[in-house]
Structures are given as structure tokens and as C-alpha cells.
Amino acid sequence: DAKTTQPTSMDCAEGRAANLPCNHSTISGNEYVYWYRQIHSQGPQYIIHGLKNNETNEMASLIITEDRKSSTLILPHATLRDTAVYYCIAPYSGAGSYQLTFGKGTKLSVIP
């Protein structure tokens, strides 16, 4: 069963920040939160992951609440190419491997 819940869809104006929320109140203390996105007709693409500290890379920022029950993915300046389905995932990790359980994700539409 998916350990995360996300809104079904969101809109964002081009050039504005896109803030995508995710609830993961049941994850354990050592489970990371990963974000992937899938642009239409392409394979999913890794964005970022974190445990309890905020993280930033060239694509996005990840803000995790102190209680780790939720997080927000931030795309600072959304472009039309950011239109995609965004997945928040807490992977099963066993035997040194990672098994991703995808939900339906959030469909982000960036509007011109």
C-alpha cells in the first residue's frame, strides 16, 4: 500500500513557484521521501529525496516538516516543461535495494 497521499491535480502560472504537498504520516523515522516526475510518454525522472533536513538541488527544493508527517516539493520558477505527474514516494528498502510504490501522483499543469 502507498504510504503517501497527494492531491490529484494542481495548476501553476508560468514563472511562479509550484508547491506540491505530500502527506506521509505513517513512514518510519529512517524512511526517506523521494520525488519523481513523469512527463507525458516518458519514463519517470528522479527529482530529489530527503530524510529530515530540507534539501535543494538544481531542479527543486524539498521541505520536510519537523514531525516528518508531510513534505512539500518546490519548483521555484515553473516553466511549461514542468507540466507532468509528480510522485511522492517512500520506497521500501530491503537488502540494499529500493522498491518504489507509486500512487497516482499529482498532475501539475503549468499555465502560460
Next chain:
Amino acid sequence: DAGVTQSPTHLIKTRGQQVTLRCSPKSGHDTVSWYQQALGQGPQFIFQYYEEEERQRGNFPDRFSGHQFPNYSSELNVNALLLGDSALYLCASSRTGQPNTGELFFGEGSRLTVL
């Protein structure tokens, strides 16, 4: 540096037939996972191969089988195809050894249509 490559990109089969899909992982990766993505749904984990053995398996019947070769490439085989097997099949590669960030790299997928 080539990423994950999959073949074929599209194929059409009829019910009862068998299909083989192929995947070459990203350079330096030793682990291959396969996912099935039905239309409008998120990808579902089928199984994962490491050191030429199936290491983890999702909730898929035995009609779905796989193989990993010494060069880390992998095949997904589906026997006795059903209409419900129509989907995008995604291959993802990763590295089990260090460094291990848990990041998966996905291919573009193989679109299977069963008639």
C-alpha cells in the same frame, strides 16, 4: 553516457502469445527493476534483478518472469498474454553497491498492446 535503453519501443501481440522485452542499464549500474504502467495509473513494481537473480517481486503472477545477464542487461518475459497486460513496461536501473542513493533511472518504456 547512455542512459537506460529499452527495446522494442512499441509492439502488438494477440492473446495467448508470449513477449520478451529487453533493457540495458545505465553504465555503472548493477540492478534492474521492471515496472508495469497501465493507462492513467502509476507504475507498479514487477520484480528486481541483482547478480543475475530475482531479489524482490511485486504482486504479479508467474506468467511474468525475467532474467539478468552477466553484463547486467535484463529481459522481461510475459507468457499467455491477456488483454489486461496491455501497458507501458518500464525498466529502471540503479546501483546496489556504494554509493547507493536509492535513485532509479528509468528508460522510456516498451508500449505493449494485446489484441
